[in-house]
Amino acid sequence: MSEPDQVPVPVPEASPVLNATERFVASAQGSALAYGSLLLMALLPIFFGALRSVSCSKSKNASDMPETITSRDAARFPIIASCTLFGLYLFFKVFSQEYINMLLSVYFFGLGVLALSHTMSPLMSRIFPESFSNKQYQLLFTQGSEESKEEIVNYEFDTKNLVCLVISAVVGVWYVLKKHWIANNLFGLAFALNGVELLHLNNVSTGCILLGGLFVYDVFWVFGTNVMVTVAKSFEAPIKLVFPQDLLERGLDASNFAMLGLGDIVIPGIFIALLLRFDVSLKKNSRTYFYSSFLAYIFGLGLTIFVMHTFKHAQPALLYLVPACVGFPVVVALFKGELTEMFRYEETPPEDTEVKEDSETEKKDQ
Numbered sequence: 001m002s003e004p005d006q007v008p009v010p011v012p013e014a015s016p017v018l019n020a021t022e023r024f025v026a027s028a029q030g031s032a033l034a035y036g037s038l039l040l041m042a043l044l045p046i047f048f049g050a051l052r053s054v055s056c057s058k059s060k061n062a063s064d065m066p067e068t069i070t071s072r073d074a075a076r077f078p079i080i081a082s083c084t085l086f087g088l089y090l091f092f093k094v095f096s097q098e099y100i101n102m103l104l105s106v107y108f109f110g111l112g113v114l115a116l117s118h119t120m121s122p123l124m125s126r127i128f129p130e131s132f133s134n135k136q137y138q139l140l141f142t143q144g145s146e147e148s149k150e151e152i153v154n155y156e157f158d159t160k161n162l163v164c165l166v167i168s169a170v171v172g173v174w175y176v177l178k179k180h181w182i183a184n185n186l187f188g189l190a191f192a193l194n195g196v197e198l199l200h201l202n203n204v205s206t207g208c209i210l211l212g213g214l215f216v217y218d219v220f221w222v223f224g225t226n227v228m229v230t231v232a233k234s235f236e237a238p239i240k241l242v243f244p245q246d247l248l249e250r251g252l253d254a255s256n257f258a259m260l261g262l263g264d265i266v267i268p269g270i271f272i273a274l275l276l277r278f279d280v281s282l283k284k285n286s287r288t289y290f291y292s293s294f295l296a297y298i299f300g301l302g303l304t305i306f307v308m309h310t311f312k313h314a315q316p317a318l319l320y321l322v323p324a325c326v327g328f329p330v331v332v333a334l335f336k337g338e339l340t341e342m343f344r345y346e347e348t349p350p351e352d353t354e355v356k357e358d359s360e361t362e363k364k365d366q
Contacts, residue, residue, distance in 0.1 A: 026245035026256065034243040034258040035305045041241050042265045042301060043294075045189055049196025050273035050290065052122075054280055056197050057347065066200040068347065069270070074206045078213035082221070089227045092234045101236040105179075108237045109172045112187035116168040117161065119190040124160045134159050179236065181257065187238035188262055195266035196273050202347045204278070207271040211322045214267055218316035229314050232261065241265075264317040268297055268325045275329055278345045282338075289342070292332045293325050300324035 026034070056066050069077075091100055128134070141153040175183035201207045221228040232240065240261045244254030276290035300321035308315040333339040 027248070030245040030248050031258075031309065033247060034245045035309070037243040038241060038258060038260045039298070039301055039305070041185065041189060041243070042192075042260060043298065045192035045196055045265060046269040046272055046297065047294065049193040049269055050276045052193075052197040053200065053273040054277055057200060057277060066198050068200050068202050069206060069210065070202055071206045071209055074201075074210035075213065077210060078217040081214070082217055085221060085231060086227060088231050088235065092231065097234055101234075104235070104237045105176050108187065109176050112175065112190065112238060113165065113168040113172045115194045116171060116187060116190040117164040119193050120164040120167065121161060124164050128160055132159075137162075175238070180252075181242050181244065181254075182252075184238045185241050185243075188241045191238065192241075192262050192265045192269065195262070196269035199266070199270050200277075200347060201270055201274045203345060204274065204343050207274055208326060211267065211271060211318070211326060214263075215318050215322040218263075218318040222314060222316040228316075232259065232314075239263075260317070264301075264321060267318065268300075268321050271325055272297060274347075277347065278342060281345060282341075288332060288336070289329045292328045296324040296328035297321060299328075 053066070136156065136158050139153060139155040139157070140151070143150045143152055171183055171186050174180060175187060201210065218228075240259045242257040242259045244250070244257050246254040246256045272290065272293045275293050276287065279287045279290050300323070301317065303320045303324075304315050304317045307320070329342070330339065333342045
């Protein structure tokens with residue numbers, strides 16, 4: 001779905017699960033630290049990704065253009081995700097897990113470096129002083145002769161972007177060589193934030209279709225089979241956030257992890273980001289729907305952790321997150337009498353907006 005000049009945003013097909021390693025009996029303090037850290041790490045990309053999605057929706061820069069998810073995309077996504085998940089399951093059963101993860105490491109190294117670099121870019125712009133000599137560069141790759149020349153890649157960047165790329169590459173090498181959980185989380189947070197920022201739902205109905213379909217998908221593959229848990233444990237790639245439950249005992253060398261998949265962050269996150277953009281469109285200087293859905297996410301993820309810890313079994317987080325993230329804003333809209341307005345809200349892709357503005361300008365000139 002991504003354009004060639006966009007930052008890649010992998011949305012994991014294996015919608016992840018919260019899961020604690022069964023053989024290790026974590027202390028109460030270790031469990032609280034692990035689950036609390038996962039909750040905090042999940043909230044950061046949703047909050048900042050949603051804020052960045054507002055400016056992203058108005059951007060005319062090709063590299064920052066959002067990818068709009070339509071109702072047709074939303075309806076097909078659970079089917080495609082199921083096929084991919086089962087395909088990965090068969091791959092891990094038939095082929096050597098070591099070689100598969102080696103190929104995945106190389107693939108996610110490239111994606112991770114680009115995603116982390118894009119995430120760091122706004123921060124670097126604030127860190128560097130105004131006196132810093134920030135030179136501009138352009139990477140242009142074309143096809144054909146001068147008369148029929150076609151642009152394939154046209155990427156503009158500057159010195160600050162290069163610094164971000166170098167730092168990201170260092171993290172990438174660390175991840176490939178050591179597979180350290182901190183490097184994994186840096187890439188995972190970057191993927192999640194980019195996903196929330198760059199993947200846009202065109203309206204609330206599309207969001208309900210997507211979340212509803214993945215609700216069924218998550219429940220079936222976790223409770224109905226062992227496919228989801230098997231793939232989540234075997235898949236050595238930064239498509240999940242992890243935090244050790246034995247950190248207090250073993251420090252940074254800890255190896256017994258609780259995990260939260262990126263799908264359980266990005267999927268509700270893009271819906272929450274849509275509600276923030278709806279808040280902005282109302283022009284009331286209020287963020288009621290954003291904060292209500294954000295609090296709903298905290299409630300849903302907290303409930304997931306509680307149930308998982310109580311029953312000692314992997315839980316499909318979307319089972320709790322989807323009703324909370326959709327239900328809370330709908331109730332708020334009912335109380336405020338804005339339910340119809342919320343479901344009528346439609347986002348227009350930046351390209352269409354620009355075309356519309358041009359046509360209106362032409363009419364005025366005529």
